[in-house]
Amino acid sequence: MPFNSYPYLVFIIVVVLVFLFLEERLPWAKRAFLLLVSYGFYAWWRADFILLVVGSTIVNYAVGGEITRRHALSRPTRALLVAGLVFNLGLIGLFKYAGLFVMSADGLLGLDYPIPHLFLPLAISFFTFEQISYLVDAADGKAKRYSFLDYALFVSYFPHLIAGPIVRYNDLIPQFSSSRTREERDRDLSLGVTLFTLGLAKKTLIAESLAPFSDVVFAAARQGLAVSAVDAWLGTLFFAFQIYFDFSAYTDMALGSSCMLGIRLPFNFNSPYKAASIIDFWRRWHVSLSAFLRDYLYFALGGNRKGPALRYINLMITMLLGGLWHGANWTFMIWGGLHGLYLCVNHAWHAATENVRWPRLLRPFGHPAAVLITFAATTLAWVVFRAQNFSSALIMLKGLVGLGGATSFVSFTPLAALALVALFAIVWFAPNSMEMTWAFHPALDPPKGYTKVRAIRWLAWRPSRLSATVIGLIGIAAVLALSNLSPFIYFQF
Amino acid sequence: MSAKHYLAWFLSVVATALVALVAFNAYCEYVIFSDPNGASVETVSGFERVLKPAWLDSIAPQMVFVGSSRIREGFDPVLIDAAFHVKSFDYGVSSITPYEARRFLEDTLAHPSVRTVVMALDAFAGGNDAQKIGPGFDELRLAVTADGRPTPRRALWLFTTRYLSGGAAGMHALALYDLMQLGPGQTATDRPDLFEAYSRMTAASMRLDLAFRGERVMRLSRSAHEEFKAALADLCPRADVRAYLFFPPDNGAVIERYLANDRAGLLAFKQTVLEDVVRHNAVCPNQIALFDFMTRNAITEAPMPNGVSETYLDLVHFRPPVGVVLLKRMLGEAGPGTELVAPASLH
Numbered sequence: 001m002p003f004n005s006y007p008y009l010v011f012i013i014v015v016v017l018v019f020l021f022l023e024e025r026l027p028w029a030k031r032a033f034l035l036l037v038s039y040g041f042y043a044w045w046r047a048d049f050i051l052l053v054v055g056s057t058i059v060n061y062a063v064g065g066e067i068t069r070r071h072a073l074s075r076p077t078r079a080l081l082v083a084g085l086v087f088n089l090g091l092i093g094l095f096k097y098a099g100l101f102v103m104s105a106d107g108l109l110g111l112d113y114p115i116p117h118l119f120l121p122l123a124i125s126f127f128t129f130e131q132i133s134y135l136v137d138a139a140d141g142k143a144k145r146y147s148f149l150d151y152a153l154f155v156s157y158f159p160h161l162i163a164g165p166i167v168r169y170n171d172l173i174p175q176f177s178s179s180r181t182r183e184e185r186d187r188d189l190s191l192g193v194t195l196f197t198l199g200l201a202k203k204t205l206i207a208e209s210l211a212p213f214s215d216v217v218f219a220a221a222r223q224g225l226a227v228s229a230v231d232a233w234l235g236t237l238f239f240a241f242q243i244y245f246d247f248s249a250y251t252d253m254a255l256g257s258s259c260m261l262g263i264r265l266p267f268n269f270n271s272p273y274k275a276a277s278i279i280d281f282w283r284r285w286h287v288s289l290s291a292f293l294r295d296y297l298y299f300a301l302g303g304n305r306k307g308p309a310l311r312y313i314n315l316m317i318t319m320l321l322g323g324l325w326h327g328a329n330w331t332f333m334i335w336g337g338l339h340g341l342y343l344c345v346n347h348a349w350h351a352a353t354e355n356v357r358w359p360r361l362l363r364p365f366g367h368p369a370a371v372l373i374t375f376a377a378t379t380l381a382w383v384v385f386r387a388q389n390f391s392s393a394l395i396m397l398k399g400l401v402g403l404g405g406a407t408s409f410v411s412f413t414p415l416a417a418l419a420l421v422a423l424f425a426i427v428w429f430a431p432n433s434m435e436m437t438w439a440f441h442p443a444l445d446p447p448k449g450y451t452k453v454r455a456i457r458w459l460a461w462r463p464s465r466l467s468a469t470v471i472g473l474i475g476i477a478a479v480l481a482l483s484n485l486s487p488f489i490y491f492q493f
Numbered sequence: 494m495s496a497k498h499y500l501a502w503f504l505s506v507v508a509t510a511l512v513a514l515v516a517f518n519a520y521c522e523y524v525i526f527s528d529p530n531g532a533s534v535e536t537v538s539g540f541e542r543v544l545k546p547a548w549l550d551s552i553a554p555q556m557v558f559v560g561s562s563r564i565r566e567g568f569d570p571v572l573i574d575a576a577f578h579v580k581s582f583d584y585g586v587s588s589i590t591p592y593e594a595r596r597f598l599e600d601t602l603a604h605p606s607v608r609t610v611v612m613a614l615d616a617f618a619g620g621n622d623a624q625k626i627g628p629g630f631d632e633l634r635l636a637v638t639a640d641g642r643p644t645p646r647r648a649l650w651l652f653t654t655r656y657l658s659g660g661a662a663g664m665h666a667l668a669l670y671d672l673m674q675l676g677p678g679q680t681a682t683d684r685p686d687l688f689e690a691y692s693r694m695t696a697a698s699m700r701l702d703l704a705f706r707g708e709r710v711m712r713l714s715r716s717a718h719e720e721f722k723a724a725l726a727d728l729c730p731r732a733d734v735r736a737y738l739f740f741p742p743d744n745g746a747v748i749e750r751y752l753a754n755d756r757a758g759l760l761a762f763k764q765t766v767l768e769d770v771v772r773h774n775a776v777c778p779n780q781i782a783l784f785d786f787m788t789r790n791a792i793t794e795a796p797m798p799n800g801v802s803e804t805y806l807d808l809v810h811f812r813p814p815v816g817v818v819l820l821k822r823m824l825g826e827a828g829p830g831t832e833l834v835a836p837a838s839l840h
Contacts, residue, residue: 006649006650006657007646007649043535183496186495186496186497186500187496187502189496190496190497190499190500190503191496192502193503194503231500234550284554289811463494463495463496463498463499464494464499465494467499468499468500468502468503469496469502469506470508471503472502472503472504472505472506472510473506475503475507476506476507476510476511476514478655479511480514480658480659480661480662481602481659482653482657482658
């Protein structure tokens with residue numbers, strides 16, 4: 001059930017109303033209720049795959065529990081951890097990557113193995129990663145023993161289930177049992193509906209309006225048509241903005257839904273196009289994923305502890321696998337590889353210019369130039385991310401440098417130019433929804449070492465008649481546009 | 494302001510707006526369905542993609558015209574119903590893709606009242622994946638699953654589509670405006686300024702349109718052919734439905750362009766469709782009549798007295814009176830065009 005659908009609007013209203021009743025009258029039942037509705041939320045998509053979620057939860061809970069028990073008795077846990085990882089990676093490998101690997105092996109080695117066409121269970125990438133973090137922490141002795149109800153709810157809690165943020169058990173589970181005063185409840189509800197409405201509006205009024213322009217150009221490239229420079233640039237830029245607003249919208253809606261229930265999800269999105277470096281970009285874009293990759297993959301590989309050469313290798317491995325996590329297509333891996341390369345260059349640049357004092361005259365231009373270069377690099381990488389295959393990515397890249405054809409799928413009208421100016425103004429200069437609402441704690445704090453959120457005064461949200469009217473009208477406009485929608489981009493991961 | 498009051502104010506604003514919206518849409522729907530000229534708004538361009546699936550459900554027609562804007566402009570149910578004594582529905586939408594054409598046909602066949610389907614084949618000529626509809630199409634336009642089965646949410650979908658969608662508000666506003674502008678005794682025919690389907694092509698607009706459409710081709714891509722075959726498969730078991738497919742009568746000037754740009758493509762399109770239909774009729778309980786109006790005939794070569802066409806509003810969109818002529822021909826009367834029954838009948 002996508003957040004941007006009428007059924008979800010009905011669902012969230014009913015869930016919040018029943019939850020409020022239970023919170024007031026039967027607080028012991030609220031976790032069971034949330035678990036039930038979370039399974040219902042997932043089953044709405046495909047009921048039979050709920051067995052996969054439940055099965056995966058039971059296995060991981062049992063393995064994690066046994067690891068915790070053994071750790072407490074100072075007995076070895078490595079074999080169990082490996083078994084747990086094999087189970088989880090096997091699951092995701094089977095459902096998500098088996099087809100890609102077999103097809104690639106067939107192509108490379110001239111084999112003729114039948115390509116498995118398994119139905120990809122929704123959210124498998126998310127609930128698998130979340131449970132891996134639990135197992136690894138259990139093996140490190142960091143995980144507490146929680147009840148099965150709490151653990152199952154941590155895995156399936158509907159606001160984060162389908163497309164994140166990637167949650168950690170120790171961030172979420174303690175909140176399930178917490179209680180709140182009426183004032184806190186009212187504040188959570190106000191904040192939640194505001195965030196949700198802003199997210200819905202970003203999705204329906206902005207992201208979806210941009211999609212047709214980028215879709216038509218990338219689809220032409222997929223067909224092998226050489227696209228013109230104008231088409232390639234407009235298609236690429238519109239996609240860069242589409243995915244920005246799509247993901248920002250999803251995050252706001254997930255956080256808003258959860259806020260209404262009094263539970264804060266991890267911070268996940270912080271104006272990534274304001275980043276002045278690729279390192280900064282990854283501290284702002286899909287924060288929960290990059291923190292997961294850092295903590296459970298990059299650090300596990302040794303991080304930067306074994307010298308610069310290994311640091312770069314570790315970065316590349318982390319980003320390549322992080323890219324592949326996004327989907328069963330080698331283009332995602334290349335996208336991750338590009339970002340890995342960018343990060344290596346970024347770190348090397350830092351190391352090389354650490355002691356350089358830039359001329360005073362150049363200093364004012366440093367930050368804008370860095371933001372521009374970072375935007376250009378990430379936008380270029382989006383081409384590979386969005387393209388269906390390498391040949392269409394190549395067609396788009398050729399188009400970008402003026403070696404394409406003479407197509408004109410998207411006209412560079414004054415309206416398009418105005419839209420681009422407005423979009424740049426929003427992503428570079430406007431405060432984001434977290435900054436606007438940060439005084440009311442809409443999310444958990446950013447992970448250690450990540451870009452801090454600064455609460456703003458200008459355009460800061462606070463309960464008032466004016467803000468209620470404006471947000472209400474924005475909400476109506478967003479609902480009216482619901483009939484033109486497609487799912488969130490991150491739902492496919 | 495307290496958070497509680499904020500919430501109350503927010504909900505009041507949303508509730509008031511929603512009630513106003515539902516009331517407006519319900520009123521418009523009442524006016525459209527009760528006005529004798531109401532069905533003419535099915536020829537109006539606007540938000541038809543959103544609303545027509547819901548209208549189809551409400552109207553429960555016996556005869557449905559499926560296709561692109563050629564269908565939308567060319568078949569006015571007010572004229573059709575009067576001439577043929579049926580309840581008809583115009584399911585034409587702008588720039589239809591082959592995927593949509595197949596899905597809209599499936600949607601039509603899912604309605605038990607439907608006995609006749611008329612479909613223009615240019616819907617399958619836009620086989621450019623660049624225009625393919627995104628993955629939300631099935632769910633959001635028709636409330637069906639990826640394999641075409643209605644979802645359990647259809648009732649909710651019907652309600653939200655008719656009363657809470659921007660498409661409904663836009664289409665209803667357009668339709669209401671057009672109907673309110675009609676004077677006493679007037680029909681859509683009298684107001685081509687409102688009902689564009691009834692406007693007339695002039696020599697000047699023809700020249701402009703020819704420049705605009707000069708590069709067009711009419712061919713069946715592989716993916717479009719797959720959609721066409723899927724559409725035939727949907728029709729196959731339906732002995733209770735009579736289907737009429739036709740190559741629309743685009744103006745002779747533009748047919749010349751198709752031939753100049755890709756003669757082989759056009760001929761292969763017709764040949765392929767004909768072979769598929771002959772095969773279909775040989776094995777399926779459902780029977781299809783196939784007509785080719787995309788030839789030199791009295792419609793496509795119609796003269797333009799004083800530079801004004803009574804046949805077309807532009808080079809590819811024929812006017813509703815021509816739609817009546819086409820339907821008469823397909824239902825058995827003599828007239829322009831050719832019925833394609835065997836490979837030999839294609840020239």
